[in-house]
Amino acid sequence: MTLHAVARTAGVSPATASRALNGTTRVREDLRARVLEAADLLGYIPNAHAQALASASSNTVGVICHDVSDPYFAAIASGVMRAAAERGLLVMLASTFREPAREIAYVSALRAQRARAILLIGSGFEDRAWERAMSTELEGYLRGGGRVAAVSRHRSLRVDTVLPENRAGAAELARALLALGHREFAVLSGPPALTTVADRLAGFRGALAEAGVPLPAGQVVGGAFTREGGYAAAHELLARGVRPTCVFAVTDVMAVGALAAFRERGLRVPEDISLAGFDDIPLVQDLSPPLTTVSLPLTLMGRSVIALALRESRGRRSRVERIGGEVVLRASTAPPSPSAERTPS
Template sequence: MGEPHGHPQQPHVTLDAVARTAGVSPATASRALNGTTRVRDDLLRRVRAAADELGYIPNAHAQALASASNNTVGVICHDVGDPYFAAIASGIMARAAERGLLVMLSSTFRAPEREIAYISMLRAQRARAILLIGSGFQDPAWERSLESEIAPYLRGGGRVAVVSRHRSLRVDTVLPENRAGAAALARALLGLGHREFGVLAGPARLTTVADRLTGFRQGLAEEGVPLADERVVEGAFTRDGGYAAASELLRRAPRPTCVFAVTDVMAVGALAAFRDHGLRVPQDISLAGFDDIPLVRELTPPLTTVALPLTGMGRAALDLALREPRGPRSRVERIVGEVRIRASTGTPG
């Protein structure tokens, strides 16, 4: 009748309303609903009845404001669409569900400034913990602003944990042994007889890339096998980035007998590139990746890689951040990757 466009916009049911229909004070209603204190049985029943008769849903903002606590955690990753982050995020969500927490997830799409912006938003939300997933950037300016966002958050009682990120912040960390893993992979590939290697590296400013690259180099160096700079091609951390980098690598003669892609996602692109160039894997060229994301077992040939327990790392990160009691020092959980030799690597020649 008169409502111009039909949006009555009903007001929310408040605790006061519940209290009134139950014939008690808001204080009692609050206590009854939260079980903070003993409340006489009949009152308790009346309050509960009133609450679900009215369909009462407490206002989380009011609760957070009054009690200075809340049950949300923030997660920041580069892109949930990437299977690597999706797997870690999935682990976090599972654990969060068990703990009754709500997760605010955000993707930076690899823009450092977006990471900072999100941290700020999560601070505003007074998130209990902030989880930073994935490689950091090698950039002093960024590190400074990150530090200056994080420090006051920690001082205010916030928890921070990072996953798979070089340890520039002194916070709880779930850290894959990227160097050691890459070195182990290098040794395994040397063991197959390879001596001519190529590497598909991600963006140089990402710390994960640097670690895996140096680890691989060290592994080769142990056997005195060098890795020339022109054998390392940089590409985006995507399937297409891997494709492009692999193509570029093939353009630079002489062709290596074995290629290491610093992430599985890039390896997927590389595999396609090799195929398009008429190369058979592993007969003509061997290929290895890193991470063991779910899909790479399904490729033909299945990809040799360094397996990381991705969902487990997600769970671990949440537990680490929220752990109680809290010691004075931050903790580091080191994850050792396991080299999985599959059919994408063979003996050279």
């Protein structure tokens, strides 16, 4: 079914029918009603690409995250999608799998498709080449009327940002674990190029230093920001002969993997070793034992980032909305037991 058929049925010109359907130009209400009635009768579906070209913007919001299978990103994306649905917007979701070049390519593609807004969900990269390339893409998109907002990044990108207090949250967690009596710590860390990893590790290490508790480099083990990464990092930690009373995984999904690794080595959590994470993804309350973590309002963060991107009064200055985390002590952490046998089998 074509636009010309809709125009003939409604008794208007094709140009009037087009304007009535895309809503970019004022059309008399009686004519608009006739066109919409004809379109409904004929089952006409407007060409979204043509409408985007006509209006210089589509009703699509692009969401670019590291990995939508990660519950952290899934929860934030859920908030975005709910808020977008309330505004009659379509969400296009893409995962970069933490590949900087892929992220830039997705921004370029959304820019070419004239997406109404682009949301960057997840940590930025400590990479000057990436910063320059991403800034170039975003500046061109913004000059063309596009809107951009981010979650949990970007020291160099001048865009509206929902910023979790990663450093402060990790520091508060360290203080809570110190208050339980722990003095021997290890950290399962993610890729050092990610700003979130750098901030959480720095906050945790800084709070320990304030209490006079060292965190030697050999007790920080890197791994992928995944369940498998946490599992491998925990095994590596034990293989090094490190005997902490408490382990901090910089993200909950890594902590889930670590919990499995400790069990395989015959270690009980928290009797032999305490374990804590960060984010409070939904599943950690159902673990056995439930995970101590820093709770972030993930769904709310999704709603907040799309609201920032679509806000009317933008001006020239970007806005930063800071989101605090709350330490939640659960059964995976307990005071260290002097008599506990922590040597892995």
